[in-house]
Amino acid sequence: MDDLKFKAGEKLEALHVAAKTAADNGKTKAEDIYQHTYETIRKIREAFNEIWHHELIVESRRRVANFTAETVQRIREGAPPLSPALLYNELVTLFKDRVWRRSMVIFMCGVACGCASGMAVGLRVGARAPQGPHARQLHSHTDQSVIMVDDAVASG
Missing domain, CATH: 1.10.287 (Helix Hairpins)
Structure with a gap:
């Protein structure tokens, strides 16, 4: 015993x-x-x-803040609501500046690259097969003198 x-x-x-x-x-x-x-x-x-x-982004933020402040001031002063034509003219004026356009292009390229890299990482991680052992199996000889441990990997 x-x-x-x-x-x-x-x-x-x-x-x-x-x-x-x-x-x-x-x-x-x-x-x-x-x-x-x-x-x-x-x-x-x-x-x-x-x-x-970055100086271009800082300048862009400053311009947006100024544009927003001016718009809020006009609304407070009793300006009529923005019509589509007036909004279009304001946007054309804003985008005429070369620095602002360049900043917007840099921003849009950054957004596109970020989205693309995020999708690539997500797809790569999602498609990855599980690695490593999923279970262990114990073996012993008939005389019970030796014990062995084997890794059993799931086959798909």
């Missing part, structure tokens, strides 16, 4: 070691993914701040 308890204890210990190894591997992978994601977000934040404080 003691021999049976001893062998069962050995097998449970081997199972415990295999489970701990699998858990440690998963934890390491999760920490690597977290660190990579953190660095990527930090780089995106730095790039966004650099673009946000």
Whole structure:
């Protein structure tokens, strides 16, 4: 009976070691993914701040704020509501300036590149097959002296 308890204890210990190894591997992978994601977000934040404080973007923000303030002032002074023709004339006046047009082109290119890269990343991550072991299988010889652990990967 003691021999049976001893062998069962050995097998449970081997199972415990295999489970701990699998858990440690998963934890390491999760920490690597977290660190990579953190660095990527930090780089995106730095790039966004650099673009946000670029002189053309700052000038564009200033122009939009001035245009908005002037429009609000006209409305407060009792100006008639903007008609489509008046709005069109205001937009033509606003877009005649070369700096403003360039800023808008840079902004639209940024939006297009951001959307395209987001879609590419999303499609790539969505199409990725699961990696790594999905289950572990314990084998022992007929004499119960050796225990082996195999990784079983799901086949699609």
